[in-house]
Amino acid sequence: MKSFLKRFSAFDLVVLAMMAALGVAVKPLVVSLAHMITGPLLIPGGSLAGGFYMMWLILGAAIVNKRGAATLIGLVQAILVLVAGVYGTHGIVSVLTYTLPGVAVDLFYFLARQKAGNKTAMFAGGIIANVIGVLLTNLVFFRLPLLPFLLSLSAGALSGALGGLLAFLLFTRLQRLKV
Amino acid sequence: MKAFLSLDPRTKFFLVACLSSLAVIFREIYLLSGLFAFSLLLLLLFRISPAQLLHRTKVLLGVVIALAFLQSVFTSGEQALVSLGGISLLSVTGILLAGEFVLRILIIVASAALLGTSDSRELIQGLIQWKLPYELAFMAAMGVRFLPVFAQEFRDAFSAIQLRGIDLHHLPFRQKLEVYAGLFQPVAGGALLKAKALALSIEMRGFRACEKRSSLLLLQLRGRDYLVMAVSLLLTAGALACYLLSVI
Amino acid sequence: MFAISASDLSFQYGEQMTTPLFKSVSFQLEPGKIAVITGASGCGKTTFAYCLAGLIPEHIAGIFQGEVKCSGRCGMVFQDPDTQIFMPRVQDELAFAPENLGLAREEIEERITEVLAETGLKDWRNANPAKLSGGQKQLVALGGVLTLCPAILILDEALSQVDRVYRKTLKELLCRLRDQGMAIVMIEHEAENMDIADELFLMEEGTLRPLEIAKSLPVQEQTPQEKARRSSLSSAKREVLRVEELRFFYENKKLRKQGAELPLNESLFDDLFFSLNSGEITALTGANGAGKSTLGKLLAGILAPKKGRVLLEGNDAAGLSLAQRGRQVGYCFQNPATQLFTQSVEEEIAFGLKYSKTEKESQAAITGKMLSLFELQEIRGSFPLNISWGEKRRLVIAAALALDPAYLILDEPTTGLDPKRIETLGTLLEELREQGTGILLISHNREFVNGIADRILVLEGGRIRDEGLSIA
Numbered sequence: 001m002k003s004f005l006k007r008f009s010a011f012d013l014v015v016l017a018m019m020a021a022l023g024v025a026v027k028p029l030v031v032s033l034a035h036m037i038t039g040p041l042l043i044p045g046g047s048l049a050g051g052f053y054m055m056w057l058i059l060g061a062a063i064v065n066k067r068g069a070a071t072l073i074g075l076v077q078a079i080l081v082l083v084a085g086v087y088g089t090h091g092i093v094s095v096l097t098y099t100l101p102g103v104a105v106d107l108f109y110f111l112a113r114q115k116a117g118n119k120t121a122m123f124a125g126g127i128i129a130n131v132i133g134v135l136l137t138n139l140v141f142f143r144l145p146l147l148p149f150l151l152s153l154s155a156g157a158l159s160g161a162l163g164g165l166l167a168f169l170l171f172t173r174l175q176r177l178k179v
Numbered sequence: 180m181k182a183f184l185s186l187d188p189r190t191k192f193f194l195v196a197c198l199s200s201l202a203v204i205f206r207e208i209y210l211l212s213g214l215f216a217f218s219l220l221l222l223l224l225f226r227i228s229p230a231q232l233l234h235r236t237k238v239l240l241g242v243v244i245a246l247a248f249l250q251s252v253f254t255s256g257e258q259a260l261v262s263l264g265g266i267s268l269l270s271v272t273g274i275l276l277a278g279e280f281v282l283r284i285l286i287i288v289a290s291a292a293l294l295g296t297s298d299s300r301e302l303i304q305g306l307i308q309w310k311l312p313y314e315l316a317f318m319a320a321m322g323v324r325f326l327p328v329f330a331q332e333f334r335d336a337f338s339a340i341q342l343r344g345i346d347l348h349h350l351p352f353r354q355k356l357e358v359y360a361g362l363f364q365p366v367a368g369g370a371l372l373k374a375k376a377l378a379l380s381i382e383m384r385g386f387r388a389c390e391k392r393s394s395l396l397l398l399q400l401r402g403r404d405y406l407v408m409a410v411s412l413l414l415t416a417g418a419l420a421c422y423l424l425s426v427i
Numbered sequence: 428m429f430a431i432s433a434s435d436l437s438f439q440y441g442e443q444m445t446t447p448l449f450k451s452v453s454f455q456l457e458p459g460k461i462a463v464i465t466g467a468s469g470c471g472k473t474t475f476a477y478c479l480a481g482l483i484p485e486h487i488a489g490i491f492q493g494e495v496k497c498s499g500r501c502g503m504v505f506q507d508p509d510t511q512i513f514m515p516r517v518q519d520e521l522a523f524a525p526e527n528l529g530l531a532r533e534e535i536e537e538r539i540t541e542v543l544a545e546t547g548l549k550d551w552r553n554a555n556p557a558k559l560s561g562g563q564k565q566l567v568a569l570g571g572v573l574t575l576c577p578a579i580l581i582l583d584e585a586l587s588q589v590d591r592v593y594r595k596t597l598k599e600l601l602c603r604l605r606d607q608g609m610a611i612v613m614i615e616h617e618a619e620n621m622d623i624a625d626e627l628f629l630m631e632e633g634t635l636r637p638l639e640i641a642k643s644l645p646v647q648e649q650t651p652q653e654k655a656r657r658s659s660l661s662s663a664k665r666e667v668l669r670v671e672e673l674r675f676f677y678e679n680k681k682l683r684k685q686g687a688e689l690p691l692n693e694s695l696f697d698d699l700f701f702s703l704n705s706g707e708i709t710a711l712t713g714a715n716g717a718g719k720s721t722l723g724k725l726l727a728g729i730l731a732p733k734k735g736r737v738l739l740e741g742n743d744a745a746g747l748s749l750a751q752r753g754r755q756v757g758y759c760f761q762n763p764a765t766q767l768f769t770q771s772v773e774e775e776i777a778f779g780l781k782y783s784k785t786e787k788e789s790q791a792a793i794t795g796k797m798l799s800l801f802e803l804q805e806i807r808g809s810f811p812l813n814i815s816w817g818e819k820r821r822l823v824i825a826a827a828l829a830l831d832p833a834y835l836i837l838d839e840p841t842t843g844l845d846p847k848r849i850e851t852l853g854t855l856l857e858e859l860r861e862q863g864t865g866i867l868l869i870s871h872n873r874e875f876v877n878g879i880a881d882r883i884l885v886l887e888g889g890r891i892r893d894e895g896l897s898i899a
């Protein structure tokens with residue numbers, strides 16, 4: 001673990017911490033944003049919310065562009081919601097529900113030999129992250145019957161795809177930023 | 180009762196982990212109810228008002244109702260309480276499953292509220308002393324510091340973009356995505372610029388300069404911490420053993 | 428013996444910069460002295476400070492030549508306290524540096540106690556930095572460097588966001604540190620902060636030149652008569668905004684008003700009445716935390732009143748959406764960077780028009796007009812987050828005005844601007860007034876306000892006081 005973390009510069013670590021915080025801080029906004037998308041589509045807003053959380057994970061991984069970045073964001077988010085108290089209803093279970101999507105994204109980038117800043121990778125990464133997220137929350141909390149479960153998975157995939165796309169749009173913009 | 184509030188953060192983590200694992204493992208409503216009653220007791224011991232808990236989970240009401248219907252419709256072999264054209268809209272199983280869900284969430288939120296009685300920096304220190312790598316702890320602490328800042332920036336950007344005369348509700352879908360990217364741009368860009376300045380400031384102050392870093396804050400487990408941990412471990416192990424035996 | 432001595436420094440940011448920012452610059456400072464470096468914005472002062480502090484060439488890439496020798500550790504405080512405080516509690520912020528050095532707990536404790544006493548932050552030891560005022564935050568930032576026990580202290584415009592009270596505290600602290608033998612390098616724009624200098628330098632065209640220390644600086648003030656005359660020249664006035672019986676409080680929040688804690692849900696202000704006209708510049712001032720920004724947000728519709736109402740052109744504004752209100756009242760947040768949403772300066776101005784179905788030609792016409800009015804043509808293609816602070820400020824005002832609102836609300840538009848840019852902003856606002864736009868100027872900057880406002884409102888103890896033409 002020590003040598004793994006050594007590969008990240010102070011700047012990398014700060015960026016990842018910022019992205020983790022952004023993903024949690026966006027929560028109050030997400031509900032209204034999701035409702036604005038789903039308005040005409042007759043999907044409950046909640047099922048599309050996930051993408052707005054996962055996009056920061058994908059974005060952070062793209063900016064830092066090192067193996068394990070997504071995992072780190074997920075881990076930090078898990079610790080963050082746990083110790084900051086006011087955010088989220090996942091309690092200590094967030095250690096699973098926040099970390100594993102990050103692990104999955106890193107694993108996917110590694111296995112598919114994808115760079116974290118490429119459009120298709122971010123699109124697919126968003127889907128994977130959010131599908132894993134939906135899967136876990138269902139396993140832990142909802143325990144839906146098969147059919148609604150599959151439906152929520154597909155809503156999750158859709159929302160994750162949107163999140164990935166949004167992360168990509170944002171990433172291309174931020175590349176122009178002189179940092 | 181003050182004794183509970185001043186427990187070591189690590190003890191609280193342990194307690195919370197026990198409660199949450201049981202909540203996730205138990206599938207019977209009576210067990211979950213018992214566990215919930217126990218968490219309520221803990222809340223009282225920690226001087227947290229249960230009303231606060233309800234307030235925080237109020238938003239879940241809709242989900243619970245939807246869940247009751249969903250479970251009723253899709254769980255077969257149950258006599259329906261309400262049905263429409265042969266499809267059961269509400270069944271006992273459905274209500275029970277929705278009840279399980281709400282209890283599970285309540286227990287987990289209640290246990291998280293126990294953590295809320297410690298300062299977040301101290302909770303992080305607990306994790307550090309449990310060998311969480313300092314870099315991670317540092318990132319989490321930084322996250323705690325910037326959460327309210329970012330939340331405010333998101334709110335400001337959201338107001339500002341609308342004040343530009345843009346009605347977010349009535350945009351075509353394709354434009355929405357573009358506007359959303361725009362909405363996030365100042366906050367994300369600002370975060371990156373902050374990150375650059377912060378990284379310099381951190382380097383200036385000797386981040387990772389020495390192999391071993393010291394710590395001003397040092398948590399110490401006391402007798403009552405060991406006691407609470409031992410009792411919760413025993414209770415959890417006992418409950419789990421009985422549960423597994425009864426299931427088999 | 429010098430505390431810090433730099434010889435033949437040259438630096439250039441990468442290849443994209445054709446000439447070095449500065450060339451063969453030498454600089455020395457003895458212990459127990461304060462040196463102030465000033466110069467136009469963008470001349471390379473911050474970059475020079477990075478060289479002195481060793482951040483260049485260590486952590487910032489570029490073409491570097493020369494040598495810097497320090498007699499001890501070097502600490503640097505940056506301009507914006509929000510980008511150098513990263514711990515959730517003051518105490519942890521101060522402990523960060525000594526912890527990194529691996530000092531013993533007792534020693535860290537000792538240093539922190541000392542620094543807390545020096546900076547007067549004793550009561551804030553466990554506070555969250557987010558809860559502190561700008562001046563206090565800057566003290567924390569300085570404290571975080573002082574616990575490092577530096578021999579050389581470098582301050583990059585560290586006083587610019589600090590209000591008067593804390594400015595005095597900070598300056599006194601710096602003088603004490605100097606007397607204890609610390610060498611201090613200050614980068615400064617404001618003449619007001621230079622009075623503690625032992626040596627003064629001007630950075631210009633890539634060189635560093637010593638300056639005479641002028642003990643008294645002449646201040647030009649406009650007489651009230653002159654201003655009255657000028658404001659009567661402006662076009663006809665018409666009431667745009669009107670506030671009636673306005674009351675507001677932040678829910679479930681204990682407030683800190685003028686230093687004292689208020690009980691839960693206590694009103695920030697109650698029963699406010701006033702009106703704002705077009706073709707007039709109204710200034711709103713008051714102490715930190717008096718509620719000026721809050722009042723601005725209520726007028727713009729970002730917050731909703733708890734009681735009373737805001738009338739816009741005679742109608743209750745409560746029923747209007749933010750988008751509708753933005754077309755009538757432009758609002759610029761204190762930080763211009765939080766409201767730049769597009770990929771170029773040009774697009775930014777046209778942003779609101781584009782999504783409200785304005786025709787292409789009139790979009791282009793308005794954008795062109797704004798670009799020239801605000802002198803932004805040269806950078807029309809730049810990424811808005813990359814341009815300078817002053818340009819960002821002009822851009823957000825231009826973007827708000829593109830919707831042709833009758834009224835404009837500016838929250839602290841002068842922060843982060845150098846004197847020359849403040850002057851440009853003043854001229855610009857006067858031009859807008861001539862064209863009939865009403866402006867509410869929320870500002871701490873007395874000089875600026877006295878020089879430009881037609882009317883000054885002071886928010887104090889939850890009441891509005893009309894001060895007329897100027898404040899002391």
Ligand SMILES: Nc1ncnc2c1ncn2[C@@H]1O[C@H](COP(=O)(O)OP(=O)(O)OP(=O)(O)O)[C@@H](O)[C@H]1O
Pocket residue numbers: 178179440448466467468469470471472473474475
């Ligand atoms: N990382 C960078 N890469 C390329 N150019 C840079 C970088 N940082 C600064 N510059 C440029 O170098 C010049 C000097 O910048 P610097 O920040 O040192 O100026 P300054 O004198 O401190 O200005 P101010 O008074 O506005 O703070 C500016 O033109 C700036 O655009």
Ligand SMILES: Nc1ncnc2c1ncn2[C@@H]1O[C@H](COP(=O)(O)OP(=O)(O)OP(=O)(O)O)[C@@H](O)[C@H]1O
Pocket residue numbers: 677680682683684695713714715716717718719720721722
């Ligand atoms: N979003 C918020 N939630 C709760 N309290 C707030 C919020 N925003 C401001 N406050 C509090 O309301 C009071 C007034 O804040 P406001 O920002 O309006 O003051 P101000 O006069 O603009 O001060 P400054 O000169 O520092 O900008 C302060 O005590 C502040 O802490």
Ligand SMILES: [Mg+2]
Pocket residue numbers: 472473474583
């Ligand atoms: Mg500078």
Ligand SMILES: [Mg+2]
Pocket residue numbers: 719720721838
């Ligand atoms: Mg303000």
